[in-house]
Amino acid sequence: MSVTESTSASLGAAPGAGSRPAPNAHLDLASDATPPAGPSGGPLPRRGFVRSLLRNRKATVGVGILALFAALLLLAPLLAPSDPTLITDAGSQPPSAEHLLGTTAKGQDVLALTIWGARSSLAVGFLVGLAATLVGVTVGLAAAYFGKVTDDVLSLVTNVFLLLPGLPLLVVLAAFLPPGTGTVIVVLVVTGWAGAARVLRSLALSIRAKDFVAAATVTGEGAGWVMFRELLPNMASIVMSTFLGTVIFGIGSQAGLEFLGLGDVSVVSWGTNLYWASNDGALMVGAWWAFLPSGLCIALVAFALSLLNYAVDEVTNPRLRVPRRRRAGVHAPGGGTVVSAAAGTATSRASANGHGATPVLEVRDLTVEYRGENRTVVGADRVSFTIGEGEVFGLAGESGCGKSTVAHAIMRLLRAPAVITGGSVRFCGRDVLAMPDDQLRSFRWRDVAMVFQSAMSSLNPVMTIGDQIVDVYTTHERVSRREALRRAADLLELVKIDRSRLRAYPHQLSGGMRQRVVIAMAVALRPRLLIMDEPTTALDVVVQQEIMAQIADLRRELGFAVLFITHDMSLMIELSDRMAVMYGGRFVESAPAATILAEPRHPYTRALMNAFPPLTGPRTELRGLAEGVRFTDIGDLVEVAGGHWVAPHDEPHDAPRDQEVPA
Amino acid sequence: MQFVLRRLGFYLLAFWVSVTLNFLLPRFMPGDPVSRMFARSQSRMTPEQITQLRQLFGLDDRPLWRQYVDYLGNVVTGDMGVSISRFPTPVVEVIAGQIGWTVLLGGTALLIAVVVGNLLGILAAWRRGGFLDSMMPPFLVFVGSFPYFWLAMGALYLFGVSLGWFPLRHAFSAGTSPAWTGEFASDVALHLVLPAVTIVVVSIGGWMLAMRNTMIATNAEDYIVMAEAKGLRPGRIMFRYAARNAMLPAVTSFGMSLGFVVGGALLTEVVFAYPGVGYQLLAAVQGLDYPLMQGIFLTITAAVLLVNFLVDIVYVRLDPRVRVS
Numbered sequence: 001m002s003v004t005e006s007t008s009a010s011l012g013a014a015p016g017a018g019s020r021p022a023p024n025a026h027l028d029l030a031s032d033a034t035p036p037a038g039p040s041g042g043p044l045p046r047r048g049f050v051r052s053l054l055r056n057r058k059a060t061v062g063v064g065i066l067a068l069f070a071a072l073l074l075l076a077p078l079l080a081p082s083d084p085t086l087i088t089d090a091g092s093q094p095p096s097a098e099h100l101l102g103t104t105a106k107g108q109d110v111l112a113l114t115i116w117g118a119r120s121s122l123a124v125g126f127l128v129g130l131a132a133t134l135v136g137v138t139v140g141l142a143a144a145y146f147g148k149v150t151d152d153v154l155s156l157v158t159n160v161f162l163l164l165p166g167l168p169l170l171v172v173l174a175a176f177l178p179p180g181t182g183t184v185i186v187v188l189v190v191t192g193w194a195g196a197a198r199v200l201r202s203l204a205l206s207i208r209a210k211d212f213v214a215a216a217t218v219t220g221e222g223a224g225w226v227m228f229r230e231l232l233p234n235m236a237s238i239v240m241s242t243f244l245g246t247v248i249f250g251i252g253s254q255a256g257l258e259f260l261g262l263g264d265v266s267v268v269s270w271g272t273n274l275y276w277a278s279n280d281g282a283l284m285v286g287a288w289w290a291f292l293p294s295g296l297c298i299a300l301v302a303f304a305l306s307l308l309n310y311a312v313d314e315v316t317n318p319r320l321r322v323p324r325r326r327r328a329g330v331h332a333p334g335g336g337t338v339v340s341a342a343a344g345t346a347t348s349r350a351s352a353n354g355h356g357a358t359p360v361l362e363v364r365d366l367t368v369e370y371r372g373e374n375r376t377v378v379g380a381d382r383v384s385f386t387i388g389e390g391e392v393f394g395l396a397g398e399s400g401c402g403k404s405t406v407a408h409a410i411m412r413l414l415r416a417p418a419v420i421t422g423g424s425v426r427f428c429g430r431d432v433l434a435m436p437d438d439q440l441r442s443f444r445w446r447d448v449a450m451v452f453q454s455a456m457s458s459l460n461p462v463m464t465i466g467d468q469i470v471d472v473y474t475t476h477e478r479v480s481r482r483e484a485l486r487r488a489a490d491l492l493e494l495v496k497i498d499r500s501r502l503r504a505y506p507h508q509l510s511g512g513m514r515q516r517v518v519i520a521m522a523v524a525l526r527p528r529l530l531i532m533d534e535p536t537t538a539l540d541v542v543v544q545q546e547i548m549a550q551i552a553d554l555r556r557e558l559g560f561a562v563l564f565i566t567h568d569m570s571l572m573i574e575l576s577d578r579m580a581v582m583y584g585g586r587f588v589e590s591a592p593a594a595t596i597l598a599e600p601r602h603p604y605t606r607a608l609m610n611a612f613p614p615l616t617g618p619r620t621e622l623r624g625l626a627e628g629v630r631f632t633d634i635g636d637l638v639e640v641a642g643g644h645w646v647a648p649h650d651e652p653h654d655a656p657r658d659q660e661v662p663a
Numbered sequence: 664m665q666f667v668l669r670r671l672g673f674y675l676l677a678f679w680v681s682v683t684l685n686f687l688l689p690r691f692m693p694g695d696p697v698s699r700m701f702a703r704s705q706s707r708m709t710p711e712q713i714t715q716l717r718q719l720f721g722l723d724d725r726p727l728w729r730q731y732v733d734y735l736g737n738v739v740t741g742d743m744g745v746s747i748s749r750f751p752t753p754v755v756e757v758i759a760g761q762i763g764w765t766v767l768l769g770g771t772a773l774l775i776a777v778v779v780g781n782l783l784g785i786l787a788a789w790r791r792g793g794f795l796d797s798m799m800p801p802f803l804v805f806v807g808s809f810p811y812f813w814l815a816m817g818a819l820y821l822f823g824v825s826l827g828w829f830p831l832r833h834a835f836s837a838g839t840s841p842a843w844t845g846e847f848a849s850d851v852a853l854h855l856v857l858p859a860v861t862i863v864v865v866s867i868g869g870w871m872l873a874m875r876n877t878m879i880a881t882n883a884e885d886y887i888v889m890a891e892a893k894g895l896r897p898g899r900i901m902f903r904y905a906a907r908n909a910m911l912p913a914v915t916s917f918g919m920s921l922g923f924v925v926g927g928a929l930l931t932e933v934v935f936a937y938p939g940v941g942y943q944l945l946a947a948v949q950g951l952d953y954p955l956m957q958g959i960f961l962t963i964t965a966a967v968l969l970v971n972f973l974v975d976i977v978y979v980r981l982d983p984r985v986r987v988s
Contacts, residue, residue, distance in 0.1 A: 058801070160677040162919060163971060165963050167926025168944060172960045175948040176688050248808075255810050256930055260945055274813060278934075283820040291820075295813035302808035310804065319879055322797045411892055416791075444894035452892075457885040460904050462911075462983060471903075475895050505983040521893075 049237060052315045059311035065304035069297075073122060076115045084112035084268050092287050102289035105280035113273050114293040120269035121251055122301065124181060128188040128250030133243040135189065136196025141227045143197070144204030155201065161194035170253060174262040184254055184263050192249050196242045200235065207234050237316045244309040248302045255298050270294035358429065359386035360529050360561045361410065361448075366423035368405050368414060379405040379418060381585040382636070387529065392555075392562040394576030394593060396569055396608060402585040403565045404453070407531050410563070411448055412440060427529070446476050449522040450531040451515075458518055459506040465492075465517050466502030472524045487524075495520040495550060512543035516550060523554055531563045536571075548575065569609045573597045578643075581605045586634040591644035601646040604631060666985055670975045674968045681964045685957050686734050690727075712745060719744050719954060743958035748950035754958035758940060762962065764834050765939035769928040771855060772862035773921075780867040781913055784874025785906045788882060789897075800875065803868030811927050815861040815934040822857060829857045832936035858931045866920075866927065873916065877909040884908070914978050918971035925963055 053059050072079070088107035095102040101110035143154035170187050177183040207213060208231065216230045232239070257263050258271025261279075265272050273294040277283070282290040314321045368380040380402045387393045395403050408414045410425050412432065425432040427447055435443060452458040460468055466488050473484035489499035495516040506514055515535060522530055532551070536544040548571070555562065566572050572579055573593045580590040581604065589602040600606045637645035701713075708716075718725070718733070725733070737743065743754040787795040806814075823831045830836065835850050881887065882905055890904045929941030936942070940959050947955040979985050 156673070156676070159673070160680050163674075163677050163922065163968060164681055165922035165925045165967050167923075167929050168941075168960050168963045170926075171929070171944055171948055172685075172688070172956060175953075175956060252810055256812060256926075259810070259812050259930070260933065260948075262948065274810075278816065283816060283824065286824075288820065291813075291816065295810060295817070298813070299805070299809040303805050306804045306808055307801070310800075313876070317876075319883065320876055322792055408888075413888055413892055441894040441896070444892055446894065450889075450892050452885055452889055454885060458889040460886045460890070460908070462907055462981070463903070471890075471895060471899070472893055475893070475899070507984050518889075 049315060053311060056311040056315060058307045058314070062304040062307035062311065065300055066308075069118060069122065069301055069304075072115055073118050076119060079115050082109060082112055084108060084116045092282075092285065092290075094287075095289055101293055102287070104276060104290045105282060105285075105287070106276075110273075110290055110293060113268055114270070114297060116268045117270045117273050117294060118297065120181065120267050121254065121271065121298070124185055124188075124254045124269070125247050125251035125301070127185055128192060128254070129243050129247030131185070131189045132192040132246040132250070133196050133239065135193040136200055136242060136246075137232070137239060139193070139197040140200030141204050141231055143201045144208050145223060145227050145231065151201075154197075158194045158197045158201070161191070162198060164191075166191045167253070167256065170257060171260065171262060174257055179262070180264045181267060184257055187257075188250050188253050192246050192253075195249075196246055199238060199242055203235050203238050204231050207231055237312050241309045241312045244305045244312070248305045248309075251298060251301060270298050359388050360391075360428060361387040361563070362424075362426040363406070363410065364424045364426075366406065366409055366425060367421050368402075368409050369419050369421050371417045371419055378585050380409065382423065383582075383585075383587060384423075385580055385587070385590065387561050387563060389528075390555075390559050390561050391578065392564055392576045394572040394579030395563065395565045395582060396567060396572050396579060397582035398567055398608070401582045403582055404533050405585075406582075407450065407533050407563065407565055410531065411444055411450060413450075442476065445472060445522075445527065446525045447527055448529045448531060449525070449527040450533065451518055451522050451535045453534045453537060456511065456514065459514060461506055464503050464505055465509070466504075469502075469517075469521050469524060472521060476525055491520045491524055492517070494523075494554070511539055512546060515539060515543075515547055519547070519550065519554070523558055523560070526558055527560055529561045529563065531565070533565045534567070537566075544571075567608075581608060583631055584634065586647065587637055587645075588631070588634055588647040588649075589645065590637060591641075591646075595641075595644050601640060601644070602649055666979060667976060670972060674972050678965060678968055681961065682735065682738050683731075685961060686731060689953060689957075708750070712751070716744065716747075716954070738961065743961070744954035746947075746952055746955040746958075748947060748952040748955060754955050757943065757955060758958055758962050761938055761940050761943050762966075764937065765925075765928055765932070765941060767834075767851075768855065768858055768862075768931070768937060768939060769924050772859040772866070772928070773924050775859070776863045776866045777870055777913075777917060779863075780870025781874045781906075781910065783867075784871040785878055785901065785909070787871065787875045788878030788909075789901050789905070791879075796875070800868070800872055803871055807865050807868035809865065810930075811861065811865050812930040812934050814865060815858065815931050818857050818861050819934060830854050834938050854937075858935045858937050862924070862927050862931055866924070869920075870913070874909060874913055877912050878905060881905050881909040911978070911982055914974060914981060918974040921967050921970055925967065 085108060088103070090099075090103055091105050091107040093099055093103045093107075099109050099111065101114065103109055104113070139154050139158060143151040143158075169191055173187045173190065174183060177187065213226065213230050216226050221230070254263065254269070255271035255274065258265065258269060259275050259278065261275055263269075263271060265275055271294075274291065277287075277290040277294075280287075280290070282288070363386070364384045366380055366383045367378065370377045370379050383402075383406055385393065395406065397403050405414070405418065408418075409420055410432070412420075412435075414420065420433060427443065430443075432440075432443065459465065466485060469488035469491060470481060470484040473479050473487055474481065479487070485502065489502055492499050492501060497513060497516060497520070501509070501513075506517075509517065519535070535551070536547050539547065551562075552575075554560075564572065564576055573596065576593040578591065579593045579596060580587050581596070581602065582588070583604050589596065589600065589605045596605065596609075600609055631649075635648040637647055639645050701716075718730075719737075741755055746752050746754050746757050749757055783795060783799060787793070787799060790796060819831065822828045830853060834854050835841070835847065836854075839847060839850060841847065887900065887905055890900045895904075925941070928939065929944060931937065932939040932942040933945055940963060944956060944959045944963075946952075947959060
């Protein structure tokens with residue numbers, strides 16, 4: 001229910017000034033550009049919440065049904081004026097014009113019983129929901145806010161109550177208390193609050209860890225203020241779904257208790273209606289009409305509340321929404337979505353082609369779109385480049401510029417809403433985008449392997465690293481498990497990890513070791529191309545150096561080509577043969593690395609280079625792009641010198657470096 | 664190991680809470696429920712038995728702490744007094760005779776609901792937008808909205824009374840006696856179908872939805888993308904990488920939901936007049952048989968806590984990350 005997982009920034013949203021201008025794609029280079037509204041990035045802006053909820057079809061149906069029952073409740077005296085408990089001698093009559101839903105064994109009108117029953121059932125349900133949520137919120141917030149001993153004690157109590165079997169406890173409590181509606185409510189709150197408290201505590205804990213709460217605490221706001229003004233509003237959606245959940249619990253359990261005869265059976269409610277129907281043996285004599293309506297009403301109300309709950313979940317976490325079928329690109333993970341556009345129509349003149357020989361990888365006019373509900377964002381826009389045998393090609397650019405999108409597109413790992421809408425990807429002449437599933441599977445890892453951004457999360461936490469390497473061998477090569485294990489051990493030694501660590505789980509390894517395992521895994525099948533998507537971002541500088549040295553060693557030994565992705569320009573220039581700089585889904589410059597270092601042409605390239613300190617030499621002031629500088633409508637690359645391609649830009653290339661001008 | 668010990672301590676504490684609750688309830692509830700019980704059943708008892716019951720419910724002159732210590736001692740030694748409605752059978756014996764049926768019914772239903780529900784959830788999340796993903800959740804939510812007992816009665820009427828496919832009540836046909844024969848086993852199985860199916864139908868949606876939602880979150884993890892990049896077969900990614908991780912929360916909620924299953928079984932047992940501790944609990948309440956009622960509640964609680972402890976041990980096997988911390 002909680003939504004704390006986050007998608008990788010590069011996949012989640014691609015702000016960009018691509019061919020289709022996106023209205024809200026403000027990009028500020030100075031800040032570490034995070035996507036403006038990731039699919040599930042923490043608490044939701046409250047304004048949009050209610051509106052999105054109202055647009056959700058499940059919510060509409062739910063609210064509709066509830067409104068119907070609200071009307072029934074209010075209009076009961078008009079709809080069924082007669083006293084529902086009135087006993088007549090017309091018993092067990094089937095539905096007729098006089099008694100639309102028939103009569104009970106005692107001759108009471110079933111319709112009147114059902115309509116009047118709504119009052120007690122709904123009132124108890126909502127009261128229970130309200131009270132249980134209130135207790136749950138208070139306990140959950142207090143536990144999360146005060147922490148330490150308070151949290152220990154409150155969590156303990158919560159967990160104990162959560163474990164005590166609900167209905168038996170209800171039965172025992174109800175048996176000891178004097179019968180009545182009040183008893184039912186108290187008993188239901190006592191057994192129902194713990195679930196709410198548990199969910200809300202863990203949510204409050206995760207919000208409490210965020211900076212704005214810390215800020216409020218530091219500025220000396222009181223406990224009550226922080227709890228109810230800072231924490232609570234950010235939990236609105238979960239509080240709401242908790243409330244809905246406890247109302248469902250309340251209505252259902254009340255009916256259950258009353259059915260067992262443990263409530264006040266003289267009160268008219270759906271539960272007591274069913275109690276009497278069962279007591280009078282309505283079903284045994286075939287009087288289904290005495291039994292059907294109340295049960296249906298309970299089910300309808302519970303269903304409406306569940307729908308609403310479900311809708312709240314979907315709005316909070318849009319990923320849960322069922323993707324529409326008609327949109328191309330709905331697929332199970334494993335396919336790699338391709339919408340074949342009329343590839344080749346927009347042949348780009350500019351390709352950052354360096355070598356004449358058959359390239360290992362040839363990407364031409366690759367275009368990837370993120371198709372949102374309301375707008376489409378271009379993640380990669382007519383991107384073209386080639387990588388030669390054994391060459392290291394660098395791809396630089398800020399977060400969200402589309403580097404990872406390109407990398408994922410090459411292996412067809414993109415998922416909805418990302419769709420490849422144009423261009424081609426050729427590996428040694430084979431069309432990757434046209435491969436059927438089984439070919440694609442054997443192409444992956446055997447021909448092109450990838451080292452992902454974070455080694456922390458790209459290993460399966462519940463499998464030993466040995467098993468994860470073995471998986472590669474047993475899938476791609478017909479080898480026994482024993483042989484695969486032996487090779488896996490050799491592979492670990494290749495990256496200087498002891499073979500005994502085969503049995504280790506990812507969490508038992510340090511960050512650097514994990515990344516080395518991933519690299520070892522990547523070269524397991526001796527691929528001809530290795531994509532490295534910011535392989536050292538999450539590591540400290542020393543480990544970074546070790547990893548880079550490791551990669552260089554492996555490359556000398558195995559001779560694979562590399563597509564190297566990073567925002568670290570100095571690292572890139574040091575490592576790459578040729579490189580390209582990407583911005584807003586477009587290439588802005590492409591040249592041999594030495595050329596870029598010597599004379600960067602595009603203002604954005606220079607800004608990126610100035611954003612990193614040189615390791616040696618005098619101290620210089622670091623500069624990025626000036627505040628608010630953005631580039632839009634980036635044109636195709638033009639060759640300005642041998643192998644040096646630059647996107648057209650207003651500013652002459654020899655302008656002073658500290659006066660960046662918006663294009 | 665440390666994790667397991669900590670959990671064990673927690674369950675012992677939870678059990679102590681429920682024992683204490685049991686001790687306090689009859690002593691501090693308004694309306695003096697115990698006197699009502701005595702008024703009703705005093706005539707059938709011998710003076711010694713009355714004295715014993717008086718002690719059990721604190722109607723004697725011992726100080727409260729003394730009563731509490733004695734009560735704890737009785738619970739630990741398994742002495743829960745004598746049933747009043749089934750006088751003079753000891754409570755422990757009444758429960759022992761019934762609990763097997765509850766385990767059979769609840770266990771069967773829970774197992775089917777968990778296995779099938781989770782499988783459906785895995786498949787739904789894997790094929791987003793497919794039939795399972797779009798149609799099943801709303802349908803199961805709808806079915807799950809019906810009260811347990813109402814569906815049970817409906818099924819009883821439809822398949823038992825009208826169609827006559829299944830027996831109407833009890834766990835085995837009248838006239839037969841329990842024996843380890845194929846004939847008796849099939850008779851029991853036939854009696855089990857309707858009660859078990861109603862529990863499964865109502866509870867399966869929750870399992871499916873929870874699994875589906877966890878799977879959707881898991882499918883977005885980097886290690887799933889990596890597994891895809893490795894070119895693994897979809898089935899292997901789905902089960903070994905995605906479902907294997909997504910099932911961890913399901914294992915935890917398995918323990919948590921046990922209390923609900925017992926509750927569901929209680930209502931189902933009542934509707935189908937199926938023997939079991941739930942049915943017996945209600946009978947005890949109606950007969951003002953407080954010793955039996957308390958005994959059953961404690962037994963159910965102990966069973967739920969025990970299973971939760973076992974689940975914790977299993978969880979340690981399933982999630983290597985818990986093992987070290």
